[in-house]
Amino acid sequence: MADRESKYTAVAGGQRLYAVPPASFVRLQSDGPNPMARIVQKFGGTSVADVDRIKNVALRVKxxxxxxxxxxxxxxxMAGTTNQLVDWSRAISRLHDAREYDAVVASGEQVTAGLLAMALQDLGVNARSWLGWQIPLRTDGVHGKARIEGIDTGLMLERIASGQVPVIAGFQGLGPDNRITTLGRGGSxxxxxxxxxALKADRCDIFTDVDGVYTTDPRIVAKARKLDKITYEEMLEMASQGAKVLQTRSVEMAMKHGVRVQVLSSFVDLPGTLVVDEEEIVEQEIVSGIAYSRDEAKITLVRVADRPGVAAAIFGPLADASVNVDMIVQNVSEDGKTTDLTFTVTKADLDRAxxxxxxxRGQLGYEDLKSDADVVKISVIGVGMRSHAGVAQKMFKALAEKGINIMVISTSEIKVSVLVAEDYTELALRSLHSAYGLDAA
Amino acid sequence: MADRESKYTAVAGGQRLYAVPPASFVRLQSDGPNPMARIVQKFGGTSVADVDRIKNVALRVKxxxxxxxxxxxxxxxMAGTTNQLVDWSRAISRLHDAREYDAVVASGEQVTAGLLAMALQDLGVNARSWLGWQIPLRTDGVHGKARIEGIDTGLMLERIASGQVPVIAGFQGLGPDNRITTLGRGGSxxxxxxxxxALKADRCDIFTDVDGVYTTDPRIVAKARKLDKITYEEMLEMASQGAKVLQTRSVEMAMKHGVRVQVLSSFVDLPGTLVVDEEEIVEQEIVSGIAYSRDEAKITLVRVADRPGVAAAIFGPLADASVNVDMIVQNVSEDGKTTDLTFTVTKADLDRAxxxxxxxRGQLGYEDLKSDADVVKISVIGVGMRSHAGVAQKMFKALAEKGINIMVISTSEIKVSVLVAEDYTELALRSLHSAYGLDAA
Structure with missing residues (x-):
């Protein structure tokens, strides 16, 4: 455990804010009777969409x-509130000030926190709402997508020790300018x-409108299975590759600080999926899940000069225009002078790119530019790949058997992604799900 | 001016927070070209009811x-928002915690402040929103109807001096427990x-959905006139006696600190009514206005014992039950042993009273109890009464000429109120309006 303890993050002033759970809590992972635990419960917008659902959430907390x-x-x-506030902000001013935007949109979580505290009190639970500035949850000054810098938990821990339940407005913090900041969409x-x-909680339960993390999208693959556990690394790849269950940043943070996260539904009474350290998973599948993203577009530059510096000449201006490039493939030059270069961007960035x-064009000197927005990126993810060969090959074979042409391939340590024509999305997902033995019995 | 200067209110720490405008600003009252002034503009819920109205308000500020x-x-x-938040709070819990209620309802002003700051910026006006806790505007800890204890204006004055327009969320402050407080309905x-x-402003413009203070309700008396000026004392009586233009507490505060208040409409472009010190009004009418309140009910205790301590025995239990008693009349005893006692309470308190x-009853020993909710209180108000006799007599004569029976009379230094049957409301108002020469030409 010495190694885990070393993950403490020191901040200015010597206060230790983020930490893995102390060893004394780790026994919770056993299947024995549950000792007292410290739990953070997070309820998303659909879980608190109206007064009745807020009361229901209060029962869960109780x-x-x-x-x-x-x-x-x-x-x-409450579901819909943030969109309303964003719409008003846009209607007032197309180029609205991010500081004012934050003050406006943060009000939504403020309302829910107060209402849930009331609902808990009504059930006889000692509860109190906390806004970002009251904790304070300190962030940097990047309004609209601030990063958390530290959380003063002293007073809150005192209250918790005295039996009070803090109800914290998510998504918001306090910037260095004494103004409300927000953490960006999904920031709660x-x-x-x-x-x-910061509270050294034993578990962070994220209540949402799905009951866990699935091997793939169950709306497409009927045989998709809910996972009992998934590693941080896999969850991170799933989130980055299109699965919308958890926000990427929250998974990164959980991984960094060793927070055990459970994804579960507030509408059914079942255990969800635990997102945990690899060590906690005894029998690791080679492939845990298959993600897909339709938010892709492909660009091919035909017969671009094959000489040093060309890649920089192409991707420099795109980066300057804030276009994120994902997969990149450069063909082997046939004539020794020119080559074809293919890469992907998000659909939203395609026109700009x-x-x-x-x-x-004058500077880059390519012969033709082809773009295609009707593509999908399909990713096979699993930490077991590290120790097992043949995972990519199985993917290419399964797709070839269905006559699906692969346009671009990219791989990482625990992921293989391919770009195929969007029409094949469902066929590809179902074929791969079977090929890797993920189908429910 | 030495006398006015002495009205400075000292607070802990020696900071002077509230003050009458310094002498250098007083010349503004002249009709000459306007020098630079410092103005507080307040916009009510109907003035900021939607995005278009907020943009319109921004133009007014600009x-x-x-x-x-x-x-x-x-x-x-925004109009309707506070009611929605109050409704949610009530639906969550009938006995909701006042601290949580404050956190919930204060969010409404937060949204408007942010949106108006955006709208001003969109017009090129340097603006910034301020919430109660950011100023801070400090209050006592009486959640739901807190009293303002002090306003830190240092930073705000710096920003104003640098050309920035602060947009302040009304109705809210920061309590001693670091929690949001609200000032009660109309607290903005x-x-x-x-x-x-606190800012030593030259004027406080209250924008609302009426264009000023009228001699009486123009919906009833077609010949009602908008007043150019009215004294604090008269405005206070008008507000207490049923006119709903300004909240009583705000008038008290304006009077106490010598703040010149203008009531005007955000929908028309006309000067409103100035609420000012008596000294500012050169030609003072004897009667300035006639207010009425239908929110009255009359109770008569018939043949109650006429001995010392009876009044205390009656009004003590009412006070204990939080029933406010307004007008009281005790008839002269006919038999030397019993008397009739009549008094008024609000309609809402009648059943409880x-x-x-x-x-x-056993203890009070009255013979009969009669109650009547179909009554109206009509009040003639004017500081000129102090130096003119016969104001009350003119009222009684005018009502008698129309055959209107007076049930109860009460007077103060600048007011005569009578209770009459509710059916006579309009007739009484029109008769008195003419009798005191208030009719528009």
Whole structure:
């Protein structure tokens, strides 16, 4: 455990804010009777969409309190509220000030926190709402997508020790300018994980409208299975590759601070999926899940000069225009002078990317520019790949058997991604799900 | 001016927070060209009811800025928002915690402040929103109806001096427990006047959905006239006696700190009514206005014992039951042993008052209890009464000529109120309006 303890993050002033759970809590992982635990529960927008659902959430919180656990709750805005506030901001001014935007949109979580605290009190649970500035949960000054810098947990821990349940407005913090900051869309997940780390919680339960993490999208693959456990690395790849269950940043933070995260539904009463360290998973599948993203577009530059510096000449202007490039493939030159270069961007960036490349055509000297937005990226993910060969080969074979042409391939240590025509999305997912033995019995 | 200067209110730490405008600003009262002034503008809920109205408010603010004035703005929640938040709170818990209620309802003003700051920026006006805790505007800890204790204006004055327009969320402050407090319904008027006092503003413009203070309700008396000026004392009586233009507490605060208040409409472009010190009004009418309140009910205790201590025995239990008694009349005893006692309470308190009196009947020993909710209180108001006799007599004569029976009379230094049957409301108002020469030409 010495190694885990060393993950403490020191901050200015010597205060230790984020930490892995102390060793004394680790026995919770056993299947024995549950000792007292400290749990952070986070409820998303659909879970608190109206007064009745807020009351239902209060019952869920009360159950953990009654079981003798210490509970802190993080809430999102009531479903629809944030969109309304964003719409108003846009209607007022297309180029609205990010500081004012933050003050406006953070009000949604404020309302939910107050209402849930009331609902808990109504059930006889000692509860109190906390806004970002009251904790304070300190962030940097990047309004609209601030990063958490530290959480003062002193007073909150005192209150928790005295039996009070803090109900924390998610998504918001306090910037260095004494103004409200927000953490960006889905930021309440990040609030919850950061708080769980700071409070040294045994678990962070993320309640949402799905009941866990699946091997793939169950709306497409009927035989998709809910996973009991998944590693941080896999969850991170799943989130980055299109699965929308958890926000990428919150998974990164959980991994960094060793926070055990459970994804579960607030509408059914079943265990969800635990996102944990690799060590916690005894029998690791080679492939844990298959993600897909339709938010891709492909650009090919035909017969671009094959000489040093060309890649920089192409991708420099795109980076300047804030276009993120994902997969890149450069063909072997046939004539020794020119080559074809293919890469992917998000669908939203496609028009901008094409314009930048056309504006620079004279300098880049390509013969033709082809773009295709009807593509999908399919990714096979699993930490077991590290120790097992043949995972990529199995993928290529399964797709070839269905006549699916692979346009681009990219790999990482625990992931193989391919780009194929969008029409094949469902066929490809089902074929791969079977090929890797993931189908439910 | 030495006398006015002495009205400075000292607070802990020796900071002077509330003050009458310094002498250098007083010349503004002249009709000459306007020098630079410092103005607090307050916009109510209907003035900021939607995005278009908020943009319209931004234009109004900009006009004052363009004229070279220093402007601070106070806003209410968008019309309907506060009711929605109150409804949610009630649906969650009938006995909701006042601290959580404050956190929930204060979010309405937060949204408007942010949106108006955006709208001003969109017009090129340097603006920044301020929430109660950011100023901070400090209050006592009475959640739901907190009293303002002090306003830290240091940073705000720096920003104003640098050309920035602060947009302040009204109705809210920061309590001693580091939690959001609210000032009670209509509290944004109080926020605005307190801020005008603290900032030593030359004027506090209260924008609402009426264009000023009228001699009486223009919906009833077609010949009602808008007043150019009215004294604090008269405005206070008008507000207490049923006119709903300004909240009583805000008028008290304006009077206490010598803040010149203008009531005007955000929908028309006309000067409103100035609420000012008596000295500012050169030609004072004897009667300035006629108010009425239908929110009255009359109770008569028939043949109650006429001996010392009876009044205390009656009104003590009512006070204990939080029933406010307004007008009281005790008839001269006919038999030397018993008397009739008549008094008024609000309609909302009537049932409770009757129950208290019936529960105590044995002790009070009255013969009969009569109650009547179909009554109206009509009040003639004017500081000129102090130096003119015959005001009350003119009222009684005018009502008698129309055959209107007076049930109860009460008077103060600048007011005569009578209770009459509710059916006579309109007739009484029109008759008195003419009798005192208030009719528009």
């Amino acid at each position: 159950r953990e309190v009654d079981a003798g656990h210490e509970v802190a709750v993080v809430v999102s805005a 997940d990040t609030s919850a994980v950061a708080l769980a780390a 094409v314009k930048v490349l056309e504006d620079n | 006009r004052e800025v363009d004229a070279g004035h220093e402007v601070a703005v106070v806003v209410s929640a 008027d109080t926020s605005a006047v307190a801020l005008a006092a 009757v129950k208290v009196l019936e529960d105590n």
